Amino acid sequence: MTKRYEFKVPLDFSFLTNPEETISFFNEMILLIRKKEKMQFTIYIDIAGVKHLTIDALMYLLAIINNMRNIFKRKVSIMGNSPLDSEINRLFKESGFFNYVKTNSVVPISKNSDKIQIISGKNSDTRIARQISDFVSLKLGLSRSECSFIYIMMIELMSNTFKHAYNGKGLFSNRWYCFCKYDRTEQRVAFTFMDVGAGIPTTVRKNFIEKLDILKLKGEHQYVISALEGKFRTNTELKYRGKGLPKIHETCKSRKIINMRIVTNRADVKDDGVNIKGSELSTSLCGTLYYCELRKGVLL
Incomplete structure (x- = not known):
């Protein structure tokens, strides 16, 4: 059975308003990935309860998701949920985050003319x-x-x-x-x-x-x-x-x-x-x- 590790994002998930806690969150995840380099495992990211979110945190999350697949010679599954707060959930969808990740459910890619979605x-x-x-x-x-x-x-x-x-x-x-x-x-x-x-x-x-x-x-x-x-x-x-x-x-x-x-x-x-x-x-x-x-x- 594949080992699962759960990471709960800080309530204020932002490098701008909460840099210490947000950086620590990601560093703990990076440490685990490096420590378990030769193993198969699943990471579950719990973002449901987040109260404040800025796009920089989502960018860094994408960096981890997208890059480690190319570096480590094994499959690592990353799963997660979506913010429960309606305004944050809308930002989450309009950010363009789902352009870069696969989901098991159908998530409409929301677009907003007042945003340029995440470009990489x-x-x-x-x-x-x-x-x-x-x-x-x-x-x-x-x-x-x-x-x-x-x-x-x-x-x-x-x-x-x-x-x-x-x-x-x-x-x-x-x-x-x-x-x-x-x-x-x-x-x-x-x-x-x-x-x-x-x-x-x-x-x-x-x-x-x-x-x-x-x-x-x-x-x-x-x-x-x-x-x-x-x-x-x-x-x-x-x-x-x-x-x-x-x-x-x-x-x-x-x-x-x-x-x-x-x-x-x-x-x-x-x-x-x-x-x-x-x-x-x-x-x-x-x-x-x-x-x-x-x-x-x-x-x-």
Whole structure:
């Protein structure tokens, strides 16, 4: 008989509002998968009682479901239920989650014109970058040129996932996930992007050991802050290469994007365009989450 392990998601299932508990939830699952590498077993994810959910948590769940099938040479069954709360259940269906998983029952794939369902890829994809830029343009009533920075940011984030974020080891492959949602009441677009690579602090430690010794940084959040401030640029950089994080900070300062949040490894960093503040998490996220908002009044 196949062994079954049950995981109950936190009531607040979100890297944004409950990072510690959400990261711990996933790390326990990852630990089990690695520990039972040579065995067959079933994981059951109980999400029925969740009271608050953000898409980033679903993205990471998809990363685990989709990638471990390709890495481990055995069949692992992942099962689960759906949120009981009607509003959360609607978000669950409209997110596009069911585009990536198989179900025993018929689940209608709900679509909402105010959302770009979860998109996933491995490389820089100009078509998807344009799709997201055009979505913001349409929803906020802006011209394409006014939204060109979104296109550039998307290409940078995708490129970093493929070229820098993945360390070639562990549970995940080099894949990114993206989701956008327009809030009609507040006239804003919420943008969520996640990769499941090594993470910014890990990449910084690998590539800039000498600069770390000079800067004497304490805490992984300081690595991210310094990267945003452009302190980890190489002398051989090409004009349009490796400027992703400093460029994001410049965009925050210009107020084109607001409420920037980066969660990676043990770092939790917020960039409001004036100040960059960070804190250390007690547990480490394998990957990087980027969240920001775009508002018409701010952009104009």
